[in-house]
Amino acid sequence: MGDGRSGLFIQVKGTIKKLNYAAVKEVLSSLKRFLIGRPLKSTQLGEQKLNKTKALAILSSDALSSVAYGPEQILIVLMTVGAAAFWYSIPIAIGVLVLLLALILSYRQIIFAYPHGGGAYVVSKKNLGMFSGLVAGGSLLVDYILTVAVSVSAGTDAITSAFPSLHPYNVPIAILFVLFITTLNLRGVTESASILAYPVYLFVFALVLLIGVGLFKILTGQVSPELHTAIGTPVAGIGLFLILKAFASGSSALTGVEAISNAIPNFKQPSPNNAAKTLIAMGSLLAVLLSGIVFLAYYYGISPRVEVTVVSDIAEQVFGRHFMYYFIQGTTALILILAANTGYSAFPLLAVNLAKDKFIPRMFTIRGDRLGYSNGIISLGLLSILLILAFEGRTDQLIPLYAVGVFIPFTLSQTGMMVKWLREKPTGWVPKFIINTTGALISLIVSLMFFLTKFGQVWPILVFLPLILLFFYRIRKHYEAVADQLRTTTCEPSIPIEGNVIIVPVAGITHVVENSLNYAKSLSAHQIIAVHIPFEREEEAIFEEKWSKWQPDVRLVTLHSPYRSLIEPLTKFIDTVQRKAGEANYQVTVIIPQFIPKKAWHNILHNQSSLLLRAHLLYRRDVIVTTVPYHLKK
Template identity: 35%
Template structure:
């Protein structure tokens, strides 16, 4: 039974890897692409739809602005990709935007970027999984009726897969990602061939529907605002671009060059798919709306609540390949799958960022530790937990979650590019080689354009999405920022407090030893013998009297054994055990402030969880109180019972002379105190 948890862990995660095997987890470009780029590649499944839904607010006529908005997003993507190619060469350590902002703009800017990225990574998991559930829910009724349960189950599956290690999860995710890319590109090529060469008219399943405009006769600033809102929604296609700059250490050598090449490949593929889907959607007269039950009309009548709006990608696939055809089913299947797996970008970015922040003292240090499979297990679990809570809070509704999206990523984009401009300015002041100076100035121009562009988009996103849910992110980011500052202050305060001083190496004047006694038995006698072996300045046994007759019998037994240590009985009129001992120890300390007091607690080790229920654990509570007393040392003297011995495979307890060490494998045995008055 003791090995059951370890067995389950090994079955789910695989055997533990040595630290020396870390190089085996490094990724070639063909595996790194699906790991770090699954989020921006999969955004083609929802970014075009979000763009057209925003335009549909003013009616189908506003779809004419779609190509121009798509072109603006493509140009923005090109600028961001070019900018981040500079980042991965200049900062290959894996700190990404956080490191760039911290080094060039200061710690507060770095923490602002970190808080933005952490929020965005959590939202990436929530949005991607919820979108995948929405896509597959139309084909599988149970998932459509229980989206929250389905989304949480997918998050658990992704978490377990990532806990198995970066390389293994990458191999698992590579096939679905490439299958999606090949399927969408094939659909775009075939669709363009049908329109341009064969002269076919593509017709989407919703081409016969009309869009009832929510806003009529828009003009001036209202039109501009609507177009900007559509642009900000379509910018969801850029999420995840920064993940490669955070994951440079995971690449094979040469790390920076491989990361830059992967970034370029990701940008080219994402832009091609995004433009192709937008073009085919407009050519086939796709109709989507934010409130389809009311805004979509067939023969003058709204489609009603029973209408299920198909995702734009499946509508385009239906127009290109035919509804129900094998290619159509293929596109629908890989789209749902890639949306689930798109969350993997966050599973690789969040733990690495958390590890770096923990190293710098801004997050708990446990996040800096790698797990059995050399993955940052604690960061993966925290990400999954936060994403699961978000999915539950928003009931896995993509329309609500998408409003919170991309604010954080554009904060990091902007500050990172401003930081890179300062990076090049600093290096140009000392660089004298003309060729290198030309390269630096060209890079500075790229980053300056990137910072200006993403800064403008950030303002647009905040204005157009603030009242639709982005305000939640604007509250969450400062809270995370303040939390990280508080954690750093705590670590700094502890470090300052623990700095050695001259007094720390001075030996205490004397050591007063106290052995706690509840009754006379083997654990008590062992603790007494161990305390004597330490040769303290003074030694006494102490018990608390909660029953006069019992205390008298204990004194008689003590005297009968002729033990060389005096027994002191503390009176407790209110039948408390902890307070009289604490008061007595404090009294010893007051009499001799320069001395130390060592309290020896006999306690036995049990092997079954249910044995804890049979003991009141008074010594454990006392130990917890004593730990807060200055100048007091607490020593546990364990005695393993037969149940703990059987955990080690022994047929019977060892003899008196045998060594009694705790089990080295299996579940951690419990401890029961011998001061429990059983």
């Protein structure tokens, strides 16, 4: 009697556990759908491409937003010798515009030379070698993390400038914005672009209005010329070194101009032409806004202050602290926060290129439910939050590190294009070579000036970059070792196994699959069925042909999965087989192939599909699940 009660108790407990698991799973699934939307089929990828209007908003927001802090960085440096030196901001701004022109023309050439995207990483890798490519790629990965941290921190500063009572809550506010933008990007490229286009163009309108009204007041004599020092006034203590330092600081306004060349695959066809036109539009807008803000800051005699931004001061001088002031501050805060979206657009695509070359985990090549590279998006959000916490959301501490992370790839990409023109010498290559040479020299000078003048703030790049390169090479070495051991053409023989319906999920033609099939054959099964689940229709025929040559005696079933799910189509197939096998009293066994890395930490570099599949199938009745491990030696 006691045994019966005990058995009943165990059954009830097991049932409750399964119900709880199912309920939790349903709640999490509903929450996921609410936050990021329903899954999209792989065939809907073309619908996720951007037109020029949306691309300008989503890919230019970083560069355009930098006018909110770039001019301020120039004034902060000049302030060290006094407000009389502020007139130097005009020639310095002209130098920044020359660099902008060189970069825009150069990246336009990169777009047509490398239409599949990749930007500085691909250009450097192909023309300067793998090491240079990895330096550019590693710098850009860090830069895009900084893009999010700097943009959100600067946007939060704009909000707290207008509402000083919020200043103690800078960090929590910044983190909330990162979480919001991350969620928005998980919903897909076009959806985030549709939402972000309005604030970006509203910001451009607001700043053009500010510049226009500010210039009108100057031309009509409403602004006293005594507020500023006349251009050409001698200033004691000014020197070439200080001017170059201010130029380097002001060049932080050019961060983000490379994003379009990285994200060419996101454009609608013809992708290169649309990307090039968007780049020109971005450069033109950036030149107008930067020139206007620098001139107004100079003419109105604006001095940088800790808790009030230069744009905030200009808006207050031009409009007073009324509706238009808050409109300017509101749109500036929005663009600074949403400028982080440039990082979310470029980081995942750069990660895909590095992952394809086996320098970072393969998980970055996988598209999520909404066809975006969700692993890259989530990783970027988490790393940005860590950076905001580490620097306590202080924009002035982040900008130098951010800028030097941009100008290293700038220098390498320009140099790479110089090598390309010298090597190939196509028609009309001389003007292109001159453009790239100019851009490379100026970018190199800016990079060196950051190291010379702000070493205390940029030294972390000298620590992080070598560590990132070591990280890249260790991962590449691991993947090469894995591939060498799994390749069926290697000399290492598989161990044969001598002497139910058996289902074997197979991902490819490898030693681990061969090992599992040998085990299945040894069980004297009535039938062995290999199941392959391709995500693309084109893969089916190719795999079936290879299989028929490799294992002609083993039946292969392919199950196309338009939603990129492995578990759902496989479990439906198992249910069908189980019903038919049950009628003939056959046992269904699922043999899951799995390779075991030599070191535990290697597991994070591989998709744990076998573990997920096994965990799911363990809850199914009348199905035996077994794993056949294949142990790697390297």
